[in-house]
Structure formats: C-alpha cells, structure tokens
Amino acid sequence: MDIGRLRAETPGCEQVVHLNNAGAALPPKQVIDAVAEHLGLEATIGGYEASDQAEPARERFYDAVAGLIGAERDEIAYVENATRAWDMAFYSIPFAPGDRILTTTSEYPSNAIPYMQMARRRGVEVDVVPDDEHGQISLDALQAELDKGGVRLVSLNHVPTHNGLVNPAEEVGRLCRDANVLYLLDACQSIGQIRVDVGEIGCDMLSATGRKFLRGPRGTGFLYVRRSILRTLEPPFLDLHSASWTAPDTYEIRDDARRFENWERYVAGQIGLGVAAEVAAEMGLPAIEERVTGLATRLREALAERPGVTVLDRGERRSGIVTFTVEGHDARELKLSWREQGINVSVTDGATQHYDSKTAPAAIRASAHYYNTEEEIDRLVAAVPVP
Known part of the structure; x- marks a missing residue:
C-alpha cells in the first residue's frame, strides 16, 4: 500500500490521529466528492430530478456491494444503517411459539433487545451459546444446542464491538447448513476490515453499515x-x-x-456507499486485513508492556479493535483527554453487555485502519499515563 497517497486522499489525517474506526472511519476523498457532488446537484436542480439523473450511480451501488461480499445484485438492499438492516431481516422471520434463537455471549445490545421483544411477543426462547477456551463462540456448544432441535435462528456478530475477536463465521455457517437453520450474521464491524464472502460463510442474511471500516457516509x-x-x-x-x-x-x-428498502432515502449516501465499496474492492480486502491486523497487533504488544495497562482482547483470531484499561484512570476521562491531544478513541460500556460476564465496566477501544501509521500507534501508547 502507498500509505502516503492513501493519507493524502483522507483529509482527516491532517487533523487527527483517528483510532476510532470501529465508531466511524475517516472517509476518503472519493466518497466525500461523490456525496458532495450529488448534494450539489440536488441543490441545483431539485432532489427528485437529481435522483433521476444519478440513476446509474445509484444502481452501481448494488453491483459494488454485491461484488464486495460475493453476492448477486438482487440480494442487496440499501438501508439507513446496520441496526435497521439487521431489524429488517430479524423481524421478517415468521417466528412461532417455542422457536429457539441461539446467539453468543458478545451479542450487541441493539440485537439482544429485539430477542427479548420477540420472546415477549411470540413466545420464542433465547439461548446464549457459551464461549470456547479462546473466548469466541464455542462450536462444540453450538453443535450441542443445534442437536437439541427447535432452533429457528442462529444470530451471530462476526466481529464484536468490545473485545477484539473475530468469531468463526464460516464454521458456524457449516453447522447451520447441516442443521437447516437460518443464519443471520451481523457484519457491522467486519465489513471493510476483513474479507467477507457470503458464499463461503454460508449466512442467509447479513447486515452492515457504511460508516465504520468501509469508510462510507454516516446514515448508510x-x-x-x-x-x-x-x-x-x-x-x-x-x-x-x-x-x-x-x-x-x-x-x-x-x-x-429491495423488498426491504424504503422509497425515501439518502441518495447521496447510497452513491457514496457504492463508491466506498468500490474503493475497498480495488484495494483488496486481504491487503486491508493484513495492514489493519498488523497495526492492531503492534498496539496490543506495546500496550501490554506499559505498567498498569490490561489488554482485554480475546479470540483465536483478532481484529483491528483493541480494548484495554489503565489502572487508576477512568476510560471516559482518558478518551476526552486524548481527544484534546488530537487522538480519537472510543469507550466500550461493559454495563450493557449482559450476556458477557468477562467484560470490564468500561474500557478504551482503539481501532486502527490501513491509513493509520506506526507512528500514530506509538503516539497513543506514549499518551497512556503511567501509574
């Protein structure tokens, strides 16, 4: 990768050390220009008219996203965000009383709440599959639950938001196919940082966002x-x-x-998201993953050597998300302090992770992307206070 060129195409790199890509990545100039151009067209000739004129760009979105994940264009819907995309899939399933939903300890709250709502509304049962020795979903335990029968859905987050791991999505897909069970994959944090192929994974449904590692616009x-x-x-x-x-x-x-879409939509965002998918595909997800995981490994190893720092990540395979605590320091206060120094990170709230007993009450989440540099990683490490 030509990191200098990539950073030059990312205006935000001149302003901040952005290690909050799991929250919202810095968009590249190609995406910014595509969105701005369409908004300008709307302002000039009108929204409906601009949408008609931009039909080729709107339609290109379906090809770009389908190509990125190994799907067909008629299998792709444009939705406002990952949560709404996940909701549209989940609430479309014709659950019946007694149906079982299997999920993981690292489930995201916005997914867990609908499980509970469906349990109240339809009488379904929600079972949390325990972790294996690496801290990811146990395939043996999943197989045992499938063998019990009555499972309507296996719902898995590919990359959890708070513990650095990558769940074994392909192996889960194989078990689901063998059991003839629906498989919904939340790829909110994996799309754009690791290779995702729906054919190889075997998922029936997949939800994703534009704003995170894919580097698309917010609200897509x-x-x-x-x-x-x-x-x-x-x-x-x-x-x-x-x-x-x-x-x-x-x-x-x-x-x-497109039965899952709305007529009214953020057209500029759809166009920008299509461009973001094209940018990622052009760079190649294997190369992106190698760069991202390399930076994250550097960060984990450096943090582990700092006195008072506890790195919380687990999993046999790890992502670009790094979570840690600093002894004697509040995670939220550190985030604000580092923001004043031009370093962006986020905080994970363990209090919302009711399925996961291993999660800290609050932890720093630093998430690298390919446009970050080794020097930026070192700058964050140097900013960590020593007890």
Whole structure:
C-alpha cells in the first residue's frame, strides 16, 4: 500500500490521529466528492430530478456491494444503517411459539433487545451459546444446542464491538447448513476490515453499515438476503417501493432484496456507499486485513508492556479493535483527554453487555485502519499515563 497517497486522499489525517474506526472511519476523498457532488446537484436542480439523473450511480451501488461480499445484485438492499438492516431481516422471520434463537455471549445490545421483544411477543426462547477456551463462540456448544432441535435462528456478530475477536463465521455457517437453520450474521464491524464472502460463510442474511471500516457516509448501510429464502421473509413494514398496490384490497411484494428498502432515502449516501465499496474492492480486502491486523497487533504488544495497562482482547483470531484499561484512570476521562491531544478513541460500556460476564465496566477501544501509521500507534501508547 502507498500509505502516503492513501493519507493524502483522507483529509482527516491532517487533523487527527483517528483510532476510532470501529465508531466511524475517516472517509476518503472519493466518497466525500461523490456525496458532495450529488448534494450539489440536488441543490441545483431539485432532489427528485437529481435522483433521476444519478440513476446509474445509484444502481452501481448494488453491483459494488454485491461484488464486495460475493453476492448477486438482487440480494442487496440499501438501508439507513446496520441496526435497521439487521431489524429488517430479524423481524421478517415468521417466528412461532417455542422457536429457539441461539446467539453468543458478545451479542450487541441493539440485537439482544429485539430477542427479548420477540420472546415477549411470540413466545420464542433465547439461548446464549457459551464461549470456547479462546473466548469466541464455542462450536462444540453450538453443535450441542443445534442437536437439541427447535432452533429457528442462529444470530451471530462476526466481529464484536468490545473485545477484539473475530468469531468463526464460516464454521458456524457449516453447522447451520447441516442443521437447516437460518443464519443471520451481523457484519457491522467486519465489513471493510476483513474479507467477507457470503458464499463461503454460508449466512442467509447479513447486515452492515457504511460508516465504520468501509469508510462510507454516516446514515448508510446495507442488507444481504440469500435469493433462495427471499420469498419466505416478509418485511415488518412495506411502502410503494417495496411492494405494489395491485387492486383496492391486494398488494404484491417485490421478488428481490429491495423488498426491504424504503422509497425515501439518502441518495447521496447510497452513491457514496457504492463508491466506498468500490474503493475497498480495488484495494483488496486481504491487503486491508493484513495492514489493519498488523497495526492492531503492534498496539496490543506495546500496550501490554506499559505498567498498569490490561489488554482485554480475546479470540483465536483478532481484529483491528483493541480494548484495554489503565489502572487508576477512568476510560471516559482518558478518551476526552486524548481527544484534546488530537487522538480519537472510543469507550466500550461493559454495563450493557449482559450476556458477557468477562467484560470490564468500561474500557478504551482503539481501532486502527490501513491509513493509520506506526507512528500514530506509538503516539497513543506514549499518551497512556503511567501509574
């Protein structure tokens, strides 16, 4: 990678040491220009007219995202964010009383809450699969739960938001296929930092955001739904885009994944997200992953040598997300202090992780991307206070 060129194409690199890519990455100039150009067109000729004129760019989004994850364009829906994409998939599943949902200890709160709502509304059961010795989902325990029967859905986060690991998504997919069980993968933190191929993983549905490692605009995301199950899922709500009003008392839902879309949308964002997917594909996800995980490993190793620092990451395979605590220092106060020094990090709130007993009450989350430098990693380490 030509890091100098990549940083030159990322205006934010001149302003901050941005290690909050798991929150929202700095967008490249290609994405910024695409969004700004369409917003300018809307301001000049009108929103509807601009959307019509930009139809080729809007349609290119479906090809770009599909190509990025090994899908077909009719399996892709543009959605406002990853949470709403996940919701559209989850709430479309026709759960029945007694159906079981299997998830992991590191589940994200915005996913766990709908499980509980569905348990109250439909009488489903939610079972948390324990971790293995590495701290990731135990495949043996998952197999045992599948063998019990009654499982309607396995719902997994690919890269948890708070502990640095990468769950074994492909192995989970194999078990789900063998058991003929639906598999929903939350790829919010993995898309853009590691290679994701839905065919190899075997997931039936996948949700993702634009703003994180994919480096797209905020307020954008997408949903993948395997073509073979599309007609078995009815979206929780419909409009004149996702369905057609065919007679006074009848309607027909679209056959493709756009049944999960709204008519009204952030058109500039959709165009920008398509560009972001093209940028990532052009660079190559294997190269991106090598760079990101290399920087994260450097950070973990350097932090482990600092007195009073505890690195909390686990997992046999680890991502670009690094979590740690500093003895005697509040994580939120450190975040604000470092922000004043031009270093961006985030804080994970362990109090919201009710399935995960190993999570600290609050920890620093630093997340590297390929445009970060070794010097920036060292600068964060040097800013860590010594007890």
